[in-house]
Amino acid sequence: MNEFERLKNTWKEGGAKPSTTPIEVAVKANGYRKKQIISAVSLISTLAVTFVIIVLVIVNYDAKYSSTYWGIGLTLLAIALAIISQSHALTFLTKSVDLLSDNKTYLTLLQKQQRYQIFIHSKGISIYFILLSTGIGLYMAEFAMRSLIVGVVAYSVVGAWLGLNWFYFRPRIIKKQTDKLNALLKEVERVSSQME
Amino acid sequence: MDFQEIHSRFSPGIFRLCMAYVNDADIAKDLTQETFISVWQNLNSFRNEAAIGTWIFRIASNKCLRSIEKEQRFTRSDFPTQIVDDHEPEKEERITALYKNISELAEVERIIISLELEDVPQSEIATIVGISESNVRVKIHRIKEKLILKMKHHE
Numbered sequence: 001m002n003e004f005e006r007l008k009n010t011w012k013e014g015g016a017k018p019s020t021t022p023i024e025v026a027v028k029a030n031g032y033r034k035k036q037i038i039s040a041v042s043l044i045s046t047l048a049v050t051f052v053i054i055v056l057v058i059v060n061y062d063a064k065y066s067s068t069y070w071g072i073g074l075t076l077l078a079i080a081l082a083i084i085s086q087s088h089a090l091t092f093l094t095k096s097v098d099l100l101s102d103n104k105t106y107l108t109l110l111q112k113q114q115r116y117q118i119f120i121h122s123k124g125i126s127i128y129f130i131l132l133s134t135g136i137g138l139y140m141a142e143f144a145m146r147s148l149i150v151g152v153v154a155y156s157v158v159g160a161w162l163g164l165n166w167f168y169f170r171p172r173i174i175k176k177q178t179d180k181l182n183a184l185l186k187e188v189e190r191v192s193s194q195m196e
Numbered sequence: 197m198d199f200q201e202i203h204s205r206f207s208p209g210i211f212r213l214c215m216a217y218v219n220d221a222d223i224a225k226d227l228t229q230e231t232f233i234s235v236w237q238n239l240n241s242f243r244n245e246a247a248i249g250t251w252i253f254r255i256a257s258n259k260c261l262r263s264i265e266k267e268q269r270f271t272r273s274d275f276p277t278q279i280v281d282d283h284e285p286e287k288e289e290r291i292t293a294l295y296k297n298i299s300e301l302a303e304v305e306r307i308i309i310s311l312e313l314e315d316v317p318q319s320e321i322a323t324i325v326g327i328s329e330s331n332v333r334v335k336i337h338r339i340k341e342k343l344i345l346k347m348k349h350h351e
Binding site for chain 1: 212215234238241251254255257258259261262264265287290291294295302303304305307313314315323324325326327340343344347
């Protein structure tokens, strides 16, 4: 018997009995799917409801300035982009068909998914924030212009809040998310290179 | 073949593959369970285009590769417990050493050698990993040498 055959015998001696029964697996599988569907539906429907409420506001409110419509339009665009990106991201999460690919293809798909997440967590957040801030700024104009004092106070408060988010929270959120994702992407790229 | 039959036939082999990949009995059990959850969810899409074993090993090896994301949360233990059903210290030590030495190889090497040890034909290993059969042959030759050397060092 050669040395590798001996290793093979040792290998076959290993392997603990499965800790779960097939029924437990089936129950868990159905539970996971349900959880994924509930999470996907609740997130996207919250955004969709917000979108519809804003549309109802614009239909029922007769704005005097075109800036109000531009503001609402940009806000709707930001929400629509968020719905699209969330749906896309959730498709990645809920889809298990990729697991049926060979390892090389699977790692390529994993890299594609991680690059998409990095884009969403860096540029995506910034684009969403710019659209939303500009939208709110324009939407406020009509109401702020009714009184100079109200206008100055309203823009100062909202401006300070947006500034805090843009200069303080946004870079930190982006760094936290992308550092982790970049590290994972590097790991996946390293493993992929072993295929050559 | 129904799910129960698939589970009882393939779960020891899937556990061994996962165990050699992560060298941690608890994580390997989780990975085995996750594999069978995916098998259950995708059983309808299995169209006999490959042997069922190849199909399941493909899912299991992808689950192992995906564990890169989890590795940061787990601390790998050098001496896993309860990996054999009967308690024979010598046998357990040999198996522990084998898992440990395989888990120290590069990720793709771990999968290839585990499949070879499971007696999966090299043509099927090629379709699981996604590289050519000749590449699999070359890699297996190199990994075998590396592993035998590591085991000798252990002894």
